[in-house]
Amino acid sequence: DTAVSQTPKYLVTQMGNDKSIKCEQNLGHDTMYWYKQDSKKFLKIMFSYNNKELIINETVPNRFSPKSPDKAHLNLHINSLELGDSAVYFCASSQGGRLSSYNSPLHFGNGTRLTVT
């Protein structure tokens, strides 16, 4: 029943480790996103994929690598985790995409709280 689901909900790991967060949407949307929200609530876009194609790639360290095996899934792999990576990571989806000029609201997952120690 869940529209956008991401796993795990919590992730606690040590510096230097590699971890992945998975996201799936069952809304039939074409576009999926990763956002990072820090402790000050700043919500920053990281990546966006439209039909498995990367269309937005913000200034993100290349330790972060998204992967979209199909348009319903967008995973985020993080290498060599650092303390500053601690945040809540939100996956989102929307109907709009590369050629869209109309509004399509973002539907967010419940977030993954990543803590790097």
Add this chain to the structure above:
Amino acid sequence: GQSLEQPSEVTAVEGAIVQINCTYQTSGFYGLSWYQQHDGGAPTFLSYNALDGLEETGRFSSFLSRSDSYGYLLLQELQMKDSASYFCAPVGGYQKVTFGTGTKLQVIP
């Protein structure tokens, strides 16, 4: 460049009206959206303005002036459950939705 400004915190009394202002500077602007986020929760969509003027959805209204790069969210008949963070979020090309740090609204009895 891109910039987004809204007050960091606002306090209002239950039953009152509160306005949260937003000024933005962004390229490829299509419209301004607003999202609500309760503590520990995910952002949820509230409204979208593509054209200048006021859009009303129940107790919430949103306004946009494209020439002034300005918008606001108006919340009427405030309820305790409205205590949350509110984000104005310009929508750009490729459906790029840009958020900032939001406005934390506290509704007091």
